[in-house]
Amino acid sequence: MRILFITPRIPFPPRKGDQLRAYHQLKGLSELGHEIHLISYSDQPVPAKEISSFCSKFFPVNFKKMSAVKNMLVGMAANNPLQVSYYLSEEFRKTIKEAVQTCHYDIVHTQLVRTSPYFNELKALPNVIDFVDSISLNLTRRKAFKKSIINPFLTYEAKAIQRLEKKAVQDFDGSIFISNVDKNNVERRSTTVTSISNGVDLNYFHYQHQLPKNRNLIFVGNMSYEPNRHGVHHFIEHIYPLIKQKITDFTFYIVGREPTKELIHLCKDKKDIIVTGEVDDIREYLHQSKLFVCPLKTGAGVQNKVLEAMSAGVPVLTTSIVNDPIGAVNSKSVFVRDNDQAFADAVVNLLADTDKLEELRINARAFVEENYHWDSLNKKLEQFYLDTISRRNSEFDKRVING
Secondary structure, three states, X not given: OEEEEEEOOOOOOOOOHHHHHHHHHHHHHHHOOOEEEEEEEEOXXXXXXXXXXXXXXXXXXXXXXXXXXXXXXXXXHOOOOHHHHOOOOHHHHHHHHHHHHHOOOOEEEEEOHHHHHHHHHHOXXXXXXXXXXXXXXXXXXXXXXXXXXXXXXHHHHHHHHHHHHHHHHHHOOEEEEOOXXXXXXXXXXXXXXXXXXXXEOOOOOOOOOOOOXXXXXXXXXXXXXXXXXXXXXXXXXXXXXXXXXOOOOOXXXXXXXXXXXXXXXXXXXXXXXXXXXXXXXXXXXXOOOOEEEEOOOOOOOOOHHHHHHHHXXXXXXXXXXXXXXXXXXXXXXXXXXXXXXXXXXXXHHHHOOHHHHHHHHHHHHHHHHHXXXXXXXXXXXXXXXXXXXXXXXXXXHHHHHOO
C-alpha cells in the first residue's frame, strides 16, 4: 500500500507518547513493505536521515506560534476546542490537499483529534484517524480529581473535545484508540472503531537477570505531562511520608525531562529523593531499581513507561487508572493499589519480599512479550487498513448498484 501519514508533530526524536507511537508505526509499516509519505508540522530542524529511512516523501509544514495563538482565540469565540484551534493552519490544509490531488494513496492515516478538521481534504480516499488517547476522558478525570481555578477551562475543553471526538468517529472510515478504556469513552459499539495499543521495544528494554540489592524506587516520565507532575507530587506529599514511617533505607529516583522548579523545591531537603532530569539512557536507572512506582491519579491511554519497566524486568506498583488500559492481572504481573495507605504498605511489603518481586517481574516480562510486541501490533494496524479499504469499497459498490 501507499500510505499518506499525517502527524501534528514530527515523530523524530520520539520523546512524547504520540511521537513514539507514530515512530514505531512508521518503522513497522515500512518493514512490512508499504510506501509511506509523511506530512508533519515542523518547529525544529528536520531529521532527514531518520525520516528517509521509513518514508519515501516528507512534506514539512512550518509551525507558526503567533498564528496558532490567534487561531486559538478565534476558535474560543466559535466554541471550538482550544488545542485543536491552536493547530489549525491553511498551509497544512493546502499541503494535504496537494498531496492527495497529485499522488495516488491507498489510505490516509491521520493522528490525534487535532488533525480531524482536515477531513474534507482527505475524505475522497479511504481514511482512518488514530485518536491515541481519549483527550476528553483525560480532561474529565483531571477536573474531577481536585478543585482548581482552571476547572472551568477544563470543563469547556473536555466538552468541546468530546463533541469533536464523536464527530470524527462518524466522519472517518475507521477510528483507532490506544485502549478499550479510551475507545469506550467515545464509542462502544461501532465496528469501524478499534483499539490498537502501543508496544514496547523488547530488545532495547531487555530483561535484567538479577534485581539490585539496594532498595531503589523509580518513576520515569516526562514532567511536561500534567498527570505525571501531579502523580509524583501526590506521591511525595502523601505516600512518601507513610513509607518513611516504616522504612528509611530506600532511595526514590524521579527520571524524566523537564522537572519543574516546584518539584525540585519540593525534593531539595529530601536526601533520599533524587530528581535526575533527562538522562541519556533510562535503562541504566531501570536496572538499578527494585520497584517501579507509577502513582498516577489522572490521565488516559497506555503509559509507555510502565510497559518499558515491565519489559526490563522491574516489578511495577501502580493504580487502576494506569493498569486498566494495560490489562495486566493484579498481584500476578503488576501490583495495583489506589488508596494512599495501601500504596505505601505495598511499597514496604514488596521491598521486603524478594520472592514476590521475582514472581511479578517474570510474569510481567511474559505478559508484554505476549501482548505488546510492536510487530504484532503493526500487523493489526495493517489489517485494519485493509478492512477499512474493503468496507469502503463495498459501500461504494452498493451505492452504485442502488443508483
